[in-house]
Amino acid sequence: MELEFLGTVAGMPVRDRNVTSICLKLLQERGTVWLFDCGEGTQHQILKSSIKLSKLEKIFITHLHGDHIYGLPGILTSRSYSGGKSPLTIYGPKGIKNVITTVLLVSQAHLEYDLHIEEIPENLNEGILFEDKQFLVEIAKLEHRINSYGYRITEKDQPGPLLSKKLEESGIPPGPLFSQIKKGRDIILDNGEKLIASNYVGPALKGRIVVIMGDTRICENSPKLSKDADVLVHESTFTEDLHDLAYKYYHTTSLQAAQLAKKCNVNELILTHFSSRYQGERLDQLLQEAREIHENTHIAHDFWVFPINRKNI
Amino acid sequence: MELEFLGTVAGMPVRDRNVTSICLKLLQERGTVWLFDCGEGTQHQILKSSIKLSKLEKIFITHLHGDHIYGLPGILTSRSYSGGKSPLTIYGPKGIKNVITTVLLVSQAHLEYDLHIEEIPENLNEGILFEDKQFLVEIAKLEHRINSYGYRITEKDQPGPLLSKKLEESGIPPGPLFSQIKKGRDIILDNGEKLIASNYVGPALKGRIVVIMGDTRICENSPKLSKDADVLVHESTFTEDLHDLAYKYYHTTSLQAAQLAKKCNVNELILTHFSSRYQGERLDQLLQEAREIHENTHIAHDFWVFPINRKNI
């Protein structure tokens, strides 16, 4: 499980940073990648990365501002051109379906795969967006000029690995009993001896929690989404000296993001979505003021890959 | 007057070539630039060029395929962000207005300048799209899977420069008589002497003709548009060995483009819009087969600037 940042600047591209897109790489976990937001030029960034469009399984859109969605039509058609056949689902605010279908229709684009578009109901404050055996994706509404959402991705805990060597040492040959024990069932052997399953299974693998926020002020739902996250990716459009500007434009300062992370027991905080006024030393300023509050803070740049390790239990 | 190629590959971007956009720089002539097509990432290419979005006056769209239009919303909003205030006009096939207004509306984009969108009537075969004192822009329908147009831009002839030194040598001091002569009016001096205006005005400046074609097979309107052009920019998606493929997908081979240029007395032929199968030596093949027919042929690459000089009269 890794995050790769494909665009880290707010509003419009600059020479060394593109507008927002974040890739959650789940190659080991499910052989696919998920994308959060898709500003113009995201497919160009992907061309320069190791990401394969054919592996793209889901796109989550935080809000409909242009710098977060104008790359959608191109990524959809290029995925088809380059041989993507598996279904793709897009989740996003109400309106996303209209814009995608209009653009694809007018440009007479034919996709060689099934495209599903699931719109978030406008009156939804928080809820479950997607769930399967491996992952739970919850959302909550944030506070921006336009409907904007935060995504909380929870990997489910996995049972620990079977300690097969230890079993063999106890005289149990590989076979059907192994899978019984893996499922946690205690076994009584023919000789009457009882094997306690938990003695032969390693510790459960704790699932990881990744939270990716859309553009927002810090709001009521911010802590609900962020609580105990392994990684919180938060916008940090301004430094704290521009607090009032951040408030006016419904954005967050790096200090505010750090305060949220600290309060919510977040492990790693990653700042992104910087106003283009921040370059070089001024970017350090964003980082420093956050680190004074929450030490485990990082600042994203384009093509930065961040591995999300499991916490020790 | 210069052409700058911002994207030269067909279908989807590759690492060193973006999808189609061609800039006609009219900085000396009218202090503005015009764009022909606007594939995704055109604003990113412009960032890497000397072109200023604020100088963008007109965008002409040849056809609505994604690789020719998906960069429009981003260029429109970034032009506003970066201080563009003057009106902008977009010309394109029917449907362009729907796609632009839908995208801008859904993404709640507010432009700080007047945007005019002029759709080409669907049943129009050929006609005048725009005319002012300096330029005439004519279009004609081409032959593609979707309505596609070629643009013929004619710069109007300009009167020659006043030979003021020669006038002063004839004893005429700078003043109102100068402008009379410049307008071509003969003058009778107080001493009865007659000044023939044409003796004091340099040769007229011949206007230039630039033709930019959309995706197409060679068709009935191809020679009408191309006749006597100083520069013809033509798609050349395939080499002649893929003649049948070109026909099937409504495209042109480099050989066919060269035959058109030769037949129509075109001065310079520029090939662009190459299938991504052509890289390195295979690109040379496109060029060589065209040059055997029409020597003055060039092959475009991204960021290539081509000055369009006036023909000697």
Ligand SMILES: [Zn+2]
């Ligand atoms: Zn944004």
Ligand SMILES: [Zn+2]
């Ligand atoms: Zn094309």
